[in-house]
Amino acid sequence: MGSLSSEDHGRPAYTLLDHSFPRPLPMASVDEMHMRRALELAAKAEAEGEVPVGALVVVGDRVVGEGWNRPVALNDPTAHAEMIALRQAGSALAQYRLLNATVYVTLEPCAMCTAAMVHARVRRLVFGAWDPRQGAAGSAFDLAHSRALNHALDTFGGVLADECSAQLKEFFRRRRSQPGEGPSARDGTAHSSTSK
Numbered sequence: 001m002g003s004l005s006s007e008d009h010g011r012p013a014y015t016l017l018d019h020s021f022p023r024p025l026p027m028a029s030v031d032e033m034h035m036r037r038a039l040e041l042a043a044k045a046e047a048e049g050e051v052p053v054g055a056l057v058v059v060g061d062r063v064v065g066e067g068w069n070r071p072v073a074l075n076d077p078t079a080h081a082e083m084i085a086l087r088q089a090g091s092a093l094a095q096y097r098l099l100n101a102t103v104y105v106t107l108e109p110c111a112m113c114t115a116a117m118v119h120a121r122v123r124r125l126v127f128g129a130w131d132p133r134q135g136a137a138g139s140a141f142d143l144a145h146s147r148a149l150n151h152a153l154d155t156f157g158g159v160l161a162d163e164c165s166a167q168l169k170e171f172f173r174r175r176r177s178q179p180g181e182g183p184s185a186r187d188g189t190a191h192s193s194t195s196k
């Protein structure tokens, strides 16, 4: 691989050698593809009786972290989907900063998760449904673009918003119809807006 690329400093070898390398998908298609995976992860949370939120961290075309909401199961108020995915990504990359990472999440993140992404220097945040009550990427707060913080997230909301919103609404509708079932503790995030 090295012989060809060595004449072309700084360019990855595959651009020269691999003629079948796929054309990049348009950004919108990539975002939807990853959001569909986030919806699948959210369904795992729902299967465990947790509020269905799913998240993944992508660097380039590689998924380096995945998570779904687990605060009740883990007795951990910080175990939001995004936090779990960020932790996994940090371990996978052996980095505490996730430069060039994109976080996909089915619901606009809360203040804790948005702040964690700022700490991690995440480059891009893509989310599905808006959370007018607790969303911290422009709805209730805007920690993604706060002048008080030293990093801003390139934020894009509303990807597959209808599907992401429907998944949450259906979860809360079912839970209301089954009093006494489901998690006894709420994680208090984000999700109350869709429950009312």
Ligand SMILES: [Zn+2]
Pocket (backbone or CB within 6 Å): 080, 082, 109, 110, 111, 112, 113, 114, 189, 190
């Ligand atoms: Zn959160």
